[in-house]
Every structure is written in structure tokens, then in C-alpha cells.
Amino acid sequence: MSAVHVAGVSKIFNEGTPKQVDALVDVNLTVEPGEFVSLIGPSGCGKSTLLRLIANLLEPTTGSVAVNGKTAAQSRLDQDYGMAFQQAGLFDWRSVAKNIELPLELKGWDKDKRAARAKEMLELVKLPEFADLMPWQLSGGMQQRIAIARALAAHPPLLLMDEPFGALDEMTREYMQGELLRICAETKTTVVFVTHSIPEAVYLSNRVVVMSPRPGRITEVINVNLGANRGEDTRAADNFFAGITAVREALRGTHADHANAGAIRGVEDR
């Protein structure tokens, strides 16, 4: 059973109006359990839209989306996935631990069980001493680690991430990439990851899905052969650069369209 199965999906916004946008056309994608798949492409290629269709935050115009062998709607109701965004989106009026407990509260867990899980998650993201602080007392990178802890608090099999490191500086970003790989390996979580960064996509992924805009579609899927144990050495390895080159060339193929395309921009990149 696939973790994610997207079959013949199209998404059209404002259908039949002058503002009609074909965000996605005939998209097919299968993600196997334990896989790390990145979606990359220029603005307006529909990568965030695709992520939201998997999350059932949007409904496809045509086609079907299945998550863990269920409909996307059912797996949202069952909280089969966790989600993280570019903004950490922590709640300012809740302590760090209470932020992590939020999805568990909504699942109806009792207080002790929630506290125990929050503690476990804080240890996973290596911030155990920050439980009682308020979010605004943390740096951007720490906030994003708490957001990941929150997304994984209910131990979902799938993690959906929308440019989670986009707002971080380069140093923090590379550190967070390493942490994310470690956390996903420890928890055996499947990840679908939206990004603008080619090195980030290659470093993290088993497969990089290259998308192009107007209409949004998948143009190429590139397998990355960096093995399971990736570390700082990986960033200097030959096959890392080979992966970057492959993704860049695939993107360049889409870039010509992009540059020549019309004035409609950035539907999915809010």
C-alpha cells in the first residue's frame, strides 16, 4: 500500500471565469512508505497546491488522491499526516509544550498522556529544556523544530512540509536538514517536501519531482542516489553534485516556458 497515491489529478481555480487558473493538470504521483520525496519548481507550478490536495485542504477538480490506502478526506479526519509550513505557525498564547500537545488535545488524549508525548517529542528535536517557554522566546530555527515536533506528535506515518526552512538563514537551514533526516529515520516517517532550493531537495530526497507552471504539471522525476546515511560529507560528494546538475537541467527545461509565460503568477505561493 502506497503512502500517497495521486491519480489523474487536475486542479482548476475560478473555473469558467476570466481569472481561471489551471494550477495542476493530469498529475500522477506515488510515494512509497519511508520515502522522502521533494516537489520543486518555479512559482506557480502548483507544488503547494499538490501538497494541499494530498492534505485534503483542497479538493481536486478531477482525479483522485489516496493517503495510506484511504481517501484523502478520511486520512485527514484520522490525522494520518502531520503538516509544517514556512511560518512555524506556533500559537503565541501557548507554551512550547502546549503547542506540541495541540493535535493530541484535538484527538481527545488525556492530560498525562499528552504531557508525556510532548516531553518525548521535545527530546526528539533536542529542545527538552524549552518546554515551558513561550514561542516568541525562541529563535526561528528552534520555532521550526517545535513545529516539526508538533507535526509528528501524534506519530503520523506521513509528514507534509511546505517550504519549512524557507525563512531560515543558510547555516540554520543546513543544520535543520540534517535534523529532519535524523528525525525521519528515527520515526520511519514518509515525507513530501515542497522547496525552492535545489541543493535542499537533492540532499534530503530519495526522489525529486520537478514541476513546471502554466499549466502546473510534473515534467520529470529524478532519483537521487546518495544512500541512507547522509551527513556533512554528502554535501561534498560527487553524486550530490550530479544530482544537483540533473535537477537544474530538468528545471531549465521548464524555465524557458516560465520566462515566456503570461502575466498570471503565483497562485499557490501565498
Place this chain on the structure above:
Amino acid sequence: MTAMNRLRNFLTPLAFGVAFLAFWEGAVKFFELKPYFLAPPTKILSQFVENISRIWDAASVSGMNALVGLIAGTIFGVSVSFLLSRYRALGELITPLAVALNAIPIFVLVAVLNNMYSITSEVPRRIMVSLVVYFIVLVNVAKGLTQVKSTHVELMRSYAASDFAILKKVRIPNAVPYLFTALKISAPAAVITSFVSEYFGGSQNGLGSRITSNIANSKNAAAWAYVLGACLLGLVFYAVSVVLENVASRGSGATNTSNK
């Protein structure tokens, strides 16, 4: 260092205030201004001390009107803002109206309200105060309930949270700082409305009516003493709203968000 700064923050305006009063006193003495034109601060202060019990009584009446109106207006404003956030179409109808009404001096309505109740009734004044407060609270709290971060709403939807859970865990906590901002604006507005509504008839028992009657009797210094009482009452209302805000936001980080 911080203690020094705090002292300086306090001393500078104090020194300015004292200098201003001294200038006032000096000007009255130097130009031999007539008492009906401008009373000197020392005279106003002695009148204040002399009339302290009457000023206190008048302040109690005006203060009670402001307080009752403030509480009623806040309850009413919060209730309606919940309705507006629930039924968006209603909000689109009412919010522009509330904003427009907020921009005009609606407290003149008290003249009309006075006709509806007996001449000694405090009810028209209280209704007037609550109307002024109501619009301030409504506009702010409705904003707090509806203008939540899109990331927060998407996150809650990804947890399959019900509308009620989103209200309880996102919208209401988000609206709390807005409510206290509204209170901070409406507390002084309530006091001002309470005074001004006394100018439109009714019992001559509040600070506003005492100021007018003393001026009518050419007791300029006494009128100023009541003005001083009115200023102090306004300050008390404002100070209490600031303290309430600090207590409510302590540890919640709400002040931090509102300051950003």
C-alpha cells in the same frame, strides 16, 4: 542603569508639569488676570480641597454612569462580534456601519434619549456610554476573531478540527489582546461620554453638570477644581484598563504580539 532611566522617565515630565504650573501661576500674577478669565493653580487647588466631598459625590455619579455603560457596552459588543464572526454576511452589513458611526460624535443622541426617560433618570447617560463603548469593542473584537493567521487555520483544518474547536483554540485567544486594546480606548471614552451627556439636561449631580453650573455662576476656580476631578477620574479609568491588560497578558505572550 534601568532604575536611573526609570527615574528620568518619571522626573522629566514631572519637572515639565511643575514648570508649566509655575508659569501659569506667574502669568496670572504678572498680568493681573481677572479670576473670571483664568484662575491661578493655587486657587484651583484650594477650591479642590475645600470642595473635595462635593467633587467626590459628583465623581461617583459620573464614574458610576461610565462604569455601568462600559460594562454593558463591552458585554453587548463582545456578544455581537461573536455573531458577526459566525455569520460573515451579517458582518459585511454591520461592520461598515459600526465604523462609520464610530467616526461621528454620536453622544449627541443623549438629547433624544433624555426625552424617553424621566428627567432625573441616569439611564439615558448610561445607554449613551454603552453605545460609544459598544462600537469600539465590536470593531476590535470582531477583527480579533476573524483576522487569524491563515497558517493557524490550515493547521487546525489539517487536524480535522471542528469550527467550535477553531473558535475556542484559535479565534478567542487571538481576540483577547484586541479586547484589551478596545478597553484601553473605550475606558477614557466612557468617562468623556459620561461628562458630555450631562450637558444635555437631566439631574445636575455629575462632574459635567457641576462644571457648567459653576461657570454659569462665575465661580471659575471652582469649575476648574471640578475639571481637575474629571481629569483624575479619567486617569483612574485608563490606569485600571492598563493594569487589567497587563494582568491578562502576563505569561501569555499576548503583549508581545500586540507590540510587534
